[in-house]
Amino acid sequence: MEFLIQELVTLSIMAFAVSMDAFSVGLGLGLAPLKIKQVFRLGLTVGMFHVFLPLAGIFAGRLLSDQLGFYTTQVCAVLLIAIGLEMFLGSFGRNRRKKMLFPKGIGMIMSALSVSMDSLPVGLTLGLFGSKTALAVLLFGFFSCILTWTGILFGKTMKGWFGHYSQAFGGSILFFLGLKLLLP
Template identity: 50%
Template sequence: MEIAAVLGEFLTLFVMAFALGMDAFSVGLGMGLIQLRLKQIFSIGLIIGLFHMWMPLLGMVIGGYLSSQLGVIATYIGGGLLLLLGLQMIISSFKNDDKRMITPEGFGLFIFALSVSLDSFSVGLSLGIYGAKTIITIFMFGIVSMFLTWVGLLLGRKVQAWFGKYSEALGGSILFAFGIKLLFPL
C-alpha cells in the first residue's frame, strides 16, 4: 500500500509541476515568435527551470515553518493559496493584453524567469505547509518547467501564439482543483 501512496504523491507532484509549467509554456509560445537561436532557447529553458526549483524551495521552507506553527489551519491556508493562484491564472488567460513581451536577454531574461516562476513560490509555500517531499518536488518542478519552456519556445518559432491562452487556463484549473483537494480532503 505504501508504494501506491508514493506513486500517488509522485503523480500529484508531476501534474502540479505540469500545471505550473504551462504558464512558462504559454509565455514561451509568445517569446518563441521572436526569432531566437537554439542556444538562446536552451539557456532560457535552463534559467526558467532553475527558477522553478529555487522559488518553490524558498516557499517550501517558509511553508514548513508555518506548518509547524499553525498545524491544521496551515493546510487550509495552503489550499486557499492554490485556489487564489489557480483563479488568478484562469482570469489572466482571458485578458487580451499582449504587454507581456520582455526581451529574453540579460536582465530581461531574469525578469522573464522570475515572472513565470512566482506562482511556483506560492505553490511551494502551500506544499511546505502540506509537508511534501522537498527534493522530489523541486526537481520535478524544475525539469518539467524547463522542458515545457523549451517546447513552448520551439513551437512558438513554428506557429502563431493562438494556443497559449488555453494552456494557461488549463494550468490554473489544475491548481484550483488541487486547492479544493486540500480544503476538502476525501
C-alpha cells in the same frame, strides 16, 4: 510505496500546472528570431527559478506548518485555489503582458522570474503540506524547463495560437487540486 507514487503523481501534476505559464511565454517567444543557444539558456533559467522559488516557499511553509498544525490542509487548499484562480483569470484579463522582454541578459532573467513567481506560493503550500522537498523542486524545474522549450518550439510552428489558454489550463488544474484537498 503507494503513498510515494501518489505524491509523485500529485507533484507532477502541480509542477505541470505551474509550468504552463512558462509554456505560454515560450509560445510567444517562439515568434521571435531566437538562436538555439538563447532557447537553451532561457529554458534552463526558467527551470532554475522554478527550483529556487518553490524551495524558498517550501522552507517558509514548513516553518508555518508548526504554527498552523490542524489547519494545514485547509490553508494549502485555499492557497492552491487562489493561485489557480489568479492564473486562470489573469490569462484573460487586461493585465496580461502586451510586450515581452527580449530573452537576453536582464530580459531573460526578468522573463524567467515573471513566469516563476507563482511557484513561490505553491512551494509554500507544499511546505505546509510536508511534501518531499527534493522531489518537488526537481519536478518543478524539470517541467518548467521542458515546457519552456516545448512552448518556444511549438510557437515557432503554430505562431502563438494557444498563448493565454495554456496559462488558463494550468490555473484550472491548481484550482481543482485545491478543491480536492478542501472537500472530503
